[in-house]
Amino acid sequence: MRLKVAEHTSVHLAEGRVVLDDYLRHRQFELTAPLARLCWEFRSFAETDEVLAELDVEEREVVWPVLRRLLDAGVLVAEGTPEHRAEQRLLAAWRNGGPAARHYHYATRTFRDTPYADADDQDRALAATAAADPPPPPLTRRREEGTAGVPLPPVSDQWADGPDAPDAHGLPAAPGVAGGGARWGERSLRDVLLARRTTRRFHSRPVEAARLGDLLAVLAGPVPGRPGPDQDGNLFKASPSAGARHPIEVYLHVVSVVGLEPGWYHYDAADHVLEPLGPPWSAGEVVEASGGQEWVGEAAVQLCHVATLERIWWKYDTARAYRMVQVDMGHLSQTAYLVATAMELGVAFTAALRDESLESVLGLDRDREIVLGLTALGWPADGGTGGLRS
Ligand SMILES: Cc1cc2nc3c(=O)[nH]c(=O)nc-3n(C[C@H](O)[C@H](O)[C@H](O)COP(=O)(O)O)c2cc1C
Known part of the structure; x- marks a missing residue:
């Protein structure tokens, strides 16, 4: 089976952790050093058996279930599968916008079950925010206090x-x-x-x-x-x-x-x-x-x-x-x-x-x-x- 890391992912740093972000599905994984090495091996399609063959038996026993989980999570895609074709369609559609545009779009795309607070809850939350942290001025003033415009x-x-x-x-x-x-x-x-x-x-x-x-x-x-x-x-x-x-x-x-x-x-x-x-x-x-x-x-x-x-x-x-x-x-x-x-x-x-x-x-x-x-x-x-x- 040939696998690679899906291209609707990115890596960012957050408080000392390295995070692998699947922005299409809004799921994040901590990228530990062994996982990072694995992602490196699968940066383009690679034969799983060949990658595993490089490892000793103990490592293989650890790595194989990780690969399975990443595949199930859609972070790894198998060549020729419907997931692979869907990824290719996504990349083609966003070719001109490049990784930054597609990342922002999918990371901020809402799902059927995305929670939205109802209006009363929003009002209560806002009142709590306002009590703790007054809102910034709604209009900006750039001149020194006491000077005329x-x-x-x-x-x-x-x-x-x-x-x-x-x-x-x-x-x-x-x-x-x-x-x-x-x-x-x-x-x-x-x-x-x-x-x-x-x-x-x-x-x-x-x-x-x-x-x-x-x-x-x-x-x-x-x-x-x-x-x-x-x-x-x-x-x-x-x-x-x-x-x-x-x-x-x-x-x-x-x-x-x-x-x-x-x-x-x-x-x-x-x-x-x-x-x-x-x-x-x-x-x-x-x-x-x-x-x-x-x-x-x-x-x-x-x-x-x-x-x-x-x-x-x-x-x-x-x-x-x-x-x-x-x-x-x-x-x-x-x-x-x-x-x-x-x-x-x-x-x-x-x-x-x-x-x-x-x-x-x-x-x-x-x-x-x-x-x-x-x-x-x-x-x-x-x-x-x-x-x-x-
Ligand atoms: C977000 C946005 C960006 C625009 N940027 C430019 C621009 O950089 N140069 C330009 O000549 N016209 C620009 N326009 C004007 C559009 O070209 C113009 O609205 C369009 O040709 C239709 O013509 P109309 O406004 O006369 O209906 C922009 C319009 C919008 C809404």
Whole structure:
């Protein structure tokens, strides 16, 4: 019988132990030195009798039952069996994603009998967590206590509640659009959905701070009337978020916005101000950080979306929560697309980024704050939605 170690396994270290992880079936085995030697022998298909023949009689008596158990557990596969064919199908399907993608996918794939706590149990568990360890702040502040941020125009009546919100009438129209200037919140949802496209050519005209401010408030601030946070640190925003954790913070690179100094900022949604982080990049640096995409460097503003993982880990201690962070990004990006479209701005999302460059310019802790994507914003140039690239 020819056997090999199944390729839906990996080896990791955990507190001084070496663990052989069958991530397909969510089973872990401690890899002792003799077992590690055995796995080495079966790193590709090997004839069992030949491997056993190398051992003395006593060793053989120990090793044979181990092989049997590993075979029954599916950690070893026998050549030509249905298990072998299933493994080959799995490897072929995940060829492009490689071992890292298939590992993460299967390790976080749930089974028919995966336990889920009911809502009451979850609430009780969360209350206990909150009592022992208060939730992290739901909004980040990057500036020193007592220092002021760079003010943005007050959020307009298209988003804020109350009589003090300035009227959003009178915003200039998009270049080349007759009339324009309509109140962005009053455009029909259907029209906005149908008009939404990815813009990859931007006009050099600056964007007004009022438009940018409203967009930032919609993306990162609580919805009017529900300022929160509740006892679990939950806020309610325009985009849905797994567990209402809203891990995504919005940073921005201002290139051309009326009344704002170009540079890198963090948006403080609590005070609706910008927190300066550093001088602007050249267009070339922006392009370099976005995988060489020239059009990203033409935008008036680049929003950089960064997830603060501690908000997620406070509530969820499962690897699957990391999937939710990516799903949150999709929802937030769509909100950016729709609001920008309603404002007549051109908008595009890209995840083709050089994370390390952005982590460095934003001063992020790469183990806790992860770059997810970038939204480019600006007035669309004629034909700005062309150049389809999927
Ligand atoms: C997760 C994600 C990543 C994307 N990354 C890029 C990108 O790196 N470059 C790009 O030109 N467009 C990117 N896009 C935009 C898509 O190419 C675009 O949505 C698609 O071509 C459909 O066009 P539409 O948005 O106009 O409907 C991305 C979109 C999403 C949702």
